Amino acid sequence: MRALIACDLTFSAHAGAAIGLVPVGGAEAAIEDGKLTDTLAENLYEVLNIAASMFNVVGADHLKPARPPPRRPAARPPAADQHADARPARGPRRLHRRVRRRRALDRAALSGW
Template identity: 60%
Template sequence: MPAMTYLPANKEIRDLLGDLLDKEVEVRPGPPFAITDRNPASVAVYVDDSIVVRAVICFDLALSAYAGAALALVPPAAAELAVEERQLSDQLTEPLHEVLNIAAALFNVEGAPHMKLYGMHAVGATPPDVRARSQVLGRRIDLWVDVAGYGTGRLAVVLT
């Protein structure tokens, strides 16, 4: 039987984001996060060493903008503008990709399969099969995430 993918704890997510963004990050449980046309998200796809999709992490539009801006040291106003315009600039997308690449570390614990980022689909570019993986109920975590100085968004970690 293949090893189970590790589902990180809320504290591990908070600590990783806080350390990476060099900001105070607060997390609290939220309802299941569903990607829709009215509620777009960036989705990272994680695979094991056999290139089997094991997990996705979804950041809603707001958290995508805030995390990308915080990592790139872009002022909060630029992140707010991205949320208002409902799209991410390259200035925010590239650092967001880095955040989600580093987030693979959340899954890599002893006894669990080694995971790596396979790809990221920025807000508005999520293919239907990836969107479907993000909707799976079961082994998942849904959180509200507040990035100090930027704002609050939603995150979902979904094991597939």
């Protein structure tokens, strides 16, 4: 580590909102939730990238902020009427079969069958 810039949630939300022209209500909502939205986090990265450029001098290593790891979506529990391993009624395979069947009928109609 060559440099460190620390930001609290309030500054992070307002700085991310300011550079992205997000209304102040968006920043306040993030503060109430206790976490930044993906948009505010991306905008804060840009603010920190500009701040890091102040430390870049000739002959020294180029500094840039580290990106946080991407967020993984939370696992959704299965619906009450559906088992965890059950497939939906109209899955991709069934839809694909219907599309292939429809295309075959269209080709047959065009060929005068």
